[in-house]
Amino acid sequence: MVKKDLEKVDQASELNLSRRNVLGAGALVAGAGIIGSQMIDPIAGIAHAAGSDAPIKIGFQAHRTGIGALYGRWYERTTNAAVKHINSIGGIAGRPVEIITEDDGTDPKRGADVVEKLATQHKVDFVFGTLFSHVVMGSAPRAGELKIPYFVVSEGYHVASGALNRYVFQPCITDVRAQISAVSGWMFNNLGKNVTIIYPDYAFGYNHRDYASAAAEKHGGKIVAKIAIPPTESSYTRYFVKIPKNTDVIYHVMVGPGVLTFVRELGEHFGPNHPQLFGFIDSLEGVNISSPGLDFLDGSHFWEAMPRYASAADSAGSRFYRNAVGVDNSGASKSDSKDVAAYSHMFGCWETLFAIKEAVEQSGYKSKKDYATLIETMEGFTGFNEGIAHPQGSKAFSGKTHQCYGQQFVSKVGNGKLNVVHKTSIADGMYEPETDYTKQSL
Amino acid sequence: MSSWINENGPLLFLALLDGTVTAFVLALIALGLSLVFGVMRIVNIAHGEFFMLGAVFSWFAFDLTDDPLWGFLLALVLAPALVGGIAVFSDRFILRKIKYHPESTIVATIGLLYVIQSLTLIVFGPEARAVEAPLYFRIQFPWFGYSGYKLIVAGMSALGLLGVWLLMIRSKLGLYMRATQQDLEIAKTYGVPTKKIYAAVFALGGGLAALAGVLVVPIRQADHLMGLEPLLLSFIVVIIGGLGSIRGTIVAAFIIGISDGIISVFYEPTLAKMLATLFVAMVLVLKPSGLYGEEVA
Numbered sequence: 001m002v003k004k005d006l007e008k009v010d011q012a013s014e015l016n017l018s019r020r021n022v023l024g025a026g027a028l029v030a031g032a033g034i035i036g037s038q039m040i041d042p043i044a045g046i047a048h049a050a051g052s053d054a055p056i057k058i059g060f061q062a063h064r065t066g067i068g069a070l071y072g073r074w075y076e077r078t079t080n081a082a083v084k085h086i087n088s089i090g091g092i093a094g095r096p097v098e099i100i101t102e103d104d105g106t107d108p109k110r111g112a113d114v115v116e117k118l119a120t121q122h123k124v125d126f127v128f129g130t131l132f133s134h135v136v137m138g139s140a141p142r143a144g145e146l147k148i149p150y151f152v153v154s155e156g157y158h159v160a161s162g163a164l165n166r167y168v169f170q171p172c173i174t175d176v177r178a179q180i181s182a183v184s185g186w187m188f189n190n191l192g193k194n195v196t197i198i199y200p201d202y203a204f205g206y207n208h209r210d211y212a213s214a215a216a217e218k219h220g221g222k223i224v225a226k227i228a229i230p231p232t233e234s235s236y237t238r239y240f241v242k243i244p245k246n247t248d249v250i251y252h253v254m255v256g257p258g259v260l261t262f263v264r265e266l267g268e269h270f271g272p273n274h275p276q277l278f279g280f281i282d283s284l285e286g287v288n289i290s291s292p293g294l295d296f297l298d299g300s301h302f303w304e305a306m307p308r309y310a311s312a313a314d315s316a317g318s319r320f321y322r323n324a325v326g327v328d329n330s331g332a333s334k335s336d337s338k339d340v341a342a343y344s345h346m347f348g349c350w351e352t353l354f355a356i357k358e359a360v361e362q363s364g365y366k367s368k369k370d371y372a373t374l375i376e377t378m379e380g381f382t383g384f385n386e387g388i389a390h391p392q393g394s395k396a397f398s399g400k401t402h403q404c405y406g407q408q409f410v411s412k413v414g415n416g417k418l419n420v421v422h423k424t425s426i427a428d429g430m431y432e433p434e435t436d437y438t439k440q441s442l
Numbered sequence: 443m444s445s446w447i448n449e450n451g452p453l454l455f456l457a458l459l460d461g462t463v464t465a466f467v468l469a470l471i472a473l474g475l476s477l478v479f480g481v482m483r484i485v486n487i488a489h490g491e492f493f494m495l496g497a498v499f500s501w502f503a504f505d506l507t508d509d510p511l512w513g514f515l516l517a518l519v520l521a522p523a524l525v526g527g528i529a530v531f532s533d534r535f536i537l538r539k540i541k542y543h544p545e546s547t548i549v550a551t552i553g554l555l556y557v558i559q560s561l562t563l564i565v566f567g568p569e570a571r572a573v574e575a576p577l578y579f580r581i582q583f584p585w586f587g588y589s590g591y592k593l594i595v596a597g598m599s600a601l602g603l604l605g606v607w608l609l610m611i612r613s614k615l616g617l618y619m620r621a622t623q624q625d626l627e628i629a630k631t632y633g634v635p636t637k638k639i640y641a642a643v644f645a646l647g648g649g650l651a652a653l654a655g656v657l658v659v660p661i662r663q664a665d666h667l668m669g670l671e672p673l674l675l676s677f678i679v680v681i682i683g684g685l686g687s688i689r690g691t692i693v694a695a696f697i698i699g700i701s702d703g704i705i706s707v708f709y710e711p712t713l714a715k716m717l718a719t720l721f722v723a724m725v726l727v728l729k730p731s732g733l734y735g736e737e738v739a
Contacts, residue, residue: 230711
């Protein structure tokens, strides 16, 4: 079975190989052009040569340290795996890709500094990879001032809300508003109407609070309590006493170094007789579901962007991706089963690099002077097809909001793993655009 | 009244329970800071890092043995000893070199904080790592459940406090410490080896923080930045209790722990932190030596 799948993947790579040949031919033509132009104008010829052979430099703003370190580690592994694959199929527009990584400490102020350093010192073509929403909020204005395309992998609604600027794109990870719109109907209809929401006390958490409340109105549900927890908190019991008795469902989403403690203390507080639990996988991202003290989660539900556990339903692209990023069938590192991946987020890095590749190749981007064309080209995109480049699934893309929309999953915990029980359509998460970045000047 | 108790009784019970656990752990951490100030007259800004090192060593012990109980027992013995060793080393090669000058030691221990933190970042990595509790069970009260291990933590912290108290009043080392605290010159004259006492006190302070780290790590996770919060809380406790007073430290830890529990449960955890800080400011204005501190001339 597995062998067969690998064969399928090989066939898929062959398709890419033929594409490499095409690119190779293109490079030959370009090379001929250089020789030709050198005969007319030697200086222009040198500039051309640098444009076609020099690597495309992509600055990676990574959360290597700070509260996002776990995500940062996996974002970095995924990015490196994607670049390895992209370079093996001929790079971007025939040019090799070079990643320059800088740590932002999951800190908004350092984030802005990192964007500046990547743009002005390392002179990268693009900056990409930021996750935590407060860091995106802190860094994106600097990218706008420096007029450098900034591709985030963050989930926050900040891109689509219009709060940022025309240089910021989120092409390959669905935002929180769309995630909630897509799965909350299922939650209200299947688990219960009275919902208590527990969320981190900053930008990303407020997206959850606001759009879960909006979804409750739409689906005849009620948010009975909203409990905000600072993301640096280390003890949670005192927050759980605030959960009202008439709660049918606890909707929880937590991030930061304390997530395991959060879920474990939730179990200690309620024991086996807890309300229904509907969690965003962020509450358990990077945490083994069969850790001691988590058995109470059996039968509870989680939103996942990309199923952590491999199943027969996975596409060939999804399998290729899982193998390439070094993750086993239960969502842990192949070399260390204790090292569980941030699987519902990190695909965004892989896919975003392919989106950049597509935009560069379609726009004919050569150097920084082509930013306007590149941005306009990406704004013209309407979506991406499922495959090796987009293993999480097909996506719709809005040029107005610079945001993509993808399918979501609801998984149920059983036998110490997450099993997908519901898959939404892309349309389930879509909403009317609230902004139009294309009207901003470049 | 009875309806209030019916409605809020369980909340009050949880607040007291959670507050008591916090208080015991806090007392253990703050006591180390208080002893160091009392005897050596220095402020150790790196105290929280000793707590963090205890937690990190605990993770290594757990990883090495791959068994929660043996890992815990190993860490319980080794972590305070190793951290004590680091403290002795720091005393010998940093603090003694700058002659325990109050301002210089603050700067030196800030440096020590960053050195320990960065070395941990390099060796241990940036992420939070979980350590399994040696005993895992849940106590079901009529209204809610509570972690049994947290009660063990409170109990073991109490034993630690009792141990320090016995050491101070029953042992020769304790006698020397108290003598050095009361008057350094006279203690020297009577043949108290004050240099060794300084090293011992710094090691004891670090060891107590490390012990607290070992106890606490299974109910949270180990990460290289976890030292900051206990440092701030210890300062609050030590300032309120009176620098150098064991009794003051324990009383203040309970005031802060219990009030933190009650305010967090009935109002907001953030408000509890704000009020604690306000309380410190008031103590500094109204009774600068703290509740049980000696009057500073």
